Amino acid sequence: MFITKKHISRRTVLRGIGTAVALPFLEAMAPAATPLRQTAATPKSRFCGIEVVHGCAGSTEWGTNEGLLIPEKEGRDAEFGMIVKPLEYFRDYITNISMTDCGQADPWTPEEVGADHFRSAAVFLTAAHPKQTVGSDVYCGTSLDQMYAQKYGQDTPVPSIQLTTENADAFGNCGWMYSCWYMNTISWSSPTTPLPMTLNPRLAFEQLFGSGGSAEDRSIRRRLKRSILDGIAEKVASLRGELDGPDRNRFDSYLDNVREIERRIEAIEKFNAANPDRELPSAPVGVPDSWDDHTRLQMDLIALGFASETTRVATLKLGRDTSNRVFPESGSTTPFHTASHHQDVPSKILDLAKINRYHISLLAYFLNRLKNTEDGDGNLLDNSLVFYGSGMGNSNVHGHKRVPAILAGHAGGTIGGNLHVRCKEDTPQANILLSMAQKIGLNLDVLGDSTDTIAI
Numbered sequence: 300m301f302i303t304k305k306h307i308s309r310r311t312v313l314r315g316i317g318t319a320v321a322l323p324f325l326e327a328m329a330p331a332a333t334p335l336r337q338t339a340a341t342p343k344s345r346f347c348g349i350e351v352v353h354g355c356a357g358s359t360e361w362g363t364n365e366g367l368l369i370p371e372k373e374g375r376d377a378e379f380g381m382i383v384k385p386l387e388y389f390r391d392y393i394t395n396i397s398m399t400d401c402g403q404a405d406p407w408t409p410e411e412v413g414a415d416h417f418r419s420a421a422v423f424l425t426a427a428h429p430k431q432t433v434g435s436d437v438y439c440g441t442s443l444d445q446m447y448a449q450k451y452g453q454d455t456p457v458p459s460i461q462l463t464t465e466n467a468d469a470f471g472n473c474g475w476m477y478s479c480w481y482m483n484t485i486s487w488s489s490p491t492t493p494l495p496m497t498l499n500p501r502l503a504f505e506q507l508f509g510s511g512g513s514a515e516d517r518s519i520r521r522r523l524k525r526s527i528l529d530g531i532a533e534k535v536a537s538l539r540g541e542l543d544g545p546d547r548n549r550f551d552s553y554l555d556n557v558r559e560i561e562r563r564i565e566a567i568e569k570f571n572a573a574n575p576d577r578e579l580p581s582a583p584v585g586v587p588d589s590w591d592d593h594t595r596l597q598m599d600l601i602a603l604g605f606a607s608e609t610t611r612v613a614t615l616k617l618g619r620d621t622s623n624r625v626f627p628e629s630g631s632t633t634p635f636h637t638a639s640h641h642q643d644v645p646s647k648i649l650d651l652a653k654i655n656r657y658h659i660s661l662l663a664y665f666l667n668r669l670k671n672t673e674d675g676d677g678n679l680l681d682n683s684l685v686f687y688g689s690g691m692g693n694s695n696v697h698g699h700k701r702v703p704a705i706l707a708g709h710a711g712g713t714i715g716g717n718l719h720v721r722c723k724e725d726t727p728q729a730n731i732l733l734s735m736a737q738k739i740g741l742n743l744d745v746l747g748d749s750t751d752t753i754a755i
Contacts, residue, residue: 309608312456313538315530319510321456321607323553324675325546342675344711344739345605345683346447347613349662350423350485350690352416352620353639355703356652357382358692361645367652368703369397370719377719382652383705385660392666392680392716394706394755399728401690401699403428403748414475415697416620419690421481424614426729426747427490429481437480442487443686443732445494446741448612456510459612460604461486462503462597463496464590465619466582486614496616500596501564501585507604508557528558549673553606560599567592591628591661598665605679606672617658629657639694651694655703662687666707677709684710684739690728704731706755713738714755722753 307327313320322328324342357368357380370377377395379387386393403426404418411418411431421429427440444459452458461484473479486494497503508527528535535554542550564585571577571584578588587593597615604610618624623634631638631653638654641647662685669679688704691697709716722730729749736743737752 307538307541310454311538313531313534315527315534316525317509318527318530319456320508320527320531320554320557321609323549323606324608324673325542325549327542327546342608342682342711343451343611344713345611345613345679346444346735346739347601347605347615347683347685348424348442348444348485349615349617349665349685349687350420351617351655351658351687351703352420352622352689352691353618353635353651354689354691354694354698355382355655356641356648357655358698358701358703359641359643359648359695360693361643362648362652363701367648368655369701369721370395373719373721375717382655383659385656385663386666386705386707389663389666389670389680389707390717392670392707392709393718394714394716395719396704396706396722396731396753396755397719398701398722398724399704399726399731401692401702401728403727403729404690404699410476413697414477415691415699417473417475417477417481419699420483420485420616420620421487421493421690423485423688423690424686424732425487426727426732426749429477431476433476433478436491437478437493438490439481439487439493440490440747442485442614443736443746444486444612444614445488446736446743447739449488450741451739452610452612455608455610457506457604457610459486459494459614460503460506460601460610461494461496461614461616462601463498463616463619464594464597465616465622465624466498482620485616496614499583499585500560500593500600501568501583503597503600504560504564507600507609526558527561528554553603556599556603556606560596560603563596590624590626594661595664598661599668602665602668602672602679605669605683606674617661626654626657629653631657641695643695659687662705662707669708680707681709682711683708684714684735686731686735688728688731702728704728706731706735710735710738718755720753720755726750726753 366380404422424442425440430438448459480493601613672679685707729747733746733749734752
């Protein structure tokens with residue numbers, strides 16, 4: 300007798316009261332005696348776009364000469380400068396692309412001069428120049444993450460998830476006659492449809508794992524303080540009994556991670572509810588005062604969503620433009636926006652570099668989560684493409700030249716890694732977006748102001 304069908308469907312979801320927990324990829328989901336790489340069950344690439352505001356110290360002329368961000372050597376085995384040093388462990392997964400410009404974020408008319416912060420976020424994944432307006436007639440472009448979600452995210456429970464680490468709830472005119480929407484998000488499902496970003500980890504957790512049942516079911520579960528996993532305990536036990544050793548371990552590890560994140564969110568909510576004198580008094584109760592804790596939690600949620608293919612597409616905005624938040628973990632006590640206006644003084648550029656390096660260390664944390672999560676016949680980092688960068692370069696002059704751009708992951712084997720590509724002068728950042736789009740399966744010949752692809 301030949302076994303030709305999957306033991307467990309790839310789309311199996313364990314449902315309980317207000318719960319819908321999708322499963323990670325298990326070997327039991329592949330046809331018997333068939334290599335995973337030859338099956339339709341091989342996971343599709345995940346895409347994550349991460350925007351950091353205020354550019355980079357390594358994009359200054361002094362920072363470039365010092366190699367803070369941009370390596371001197373091109374090709375393989377290029378050195379990692381001070382800012383990107385935390386990524387050294389992931390060298391085989393890292394593609395550093397330097398010297399590209401985000402020209403669509405430049406002012407096109409005299410009226411637009413000074414509003415670079417308001418355009419940088421909007422341009423980051425769209426490569427489209429945003430319309431200057433404070434009304435509802437916002438206009439930019441469809442972002443790369445949403446192009447991918449529209450093609451490869453429709454068969455997942457959550458086509459895409461948009462997260463942030465700072466309040467982005469301002470509306471109307473945020474300055475220079477630009478709508479706040481342009482700073483509030485980096486995801487656009489169409490040129491006229493900006494997508495809101497989720498600040499509260501509780502809301503993100505419920506979006507990923509609390510979509511089962513009715514709103515009343517979910518309300519009952521939260522009111523009874525029941526875990527997401529409580530309502531599916533019997534189903535978990537039944538399924539676990541059908542799995543072999545490796546699959547069982549993978550299944551247990553995944554559920555442990557779900558429960559651990561839930562515990563962390565509950566602990567934050569409990570602490571904040573009992574301590575009204577918070578550093579962030581206006582933040583939702585589920586948001587920790589610590590930016591480090593908040594960012595790691597948002598990244599962990601993305602990693603879990605990717606592991607179960609609850610979603611294949613995520614964006615994360617690391618802060619709000621013009622934010623003066625202080626990051627003591629970086630070794631700098633200078634507020635972020637203040638540090639970004641360094642007057643090209645080397646000592647002040649190095650102070651900003653400390654903040655940049657700290658942010659990169661959080662990227663390293665995320666990559667570590669992906670690399671240590673099994674996925675098909677590899678790991679999540681093998682099957683993901685993470686784009687980390689900014690629409691701004693030298694923030695002291697609100698410049699958009701030499702913008703930072705780091706790619707991480709193999710995107711299912713389409714990107715090699717351990718590579719530094721130094722582009723020719725005036726190469727648009729949109730060329731990176733177009734190159735990534737083609738590597739993750741989008742049939743595009745042009746994206747925004749792109750002129751060509753880059754060999755990645």
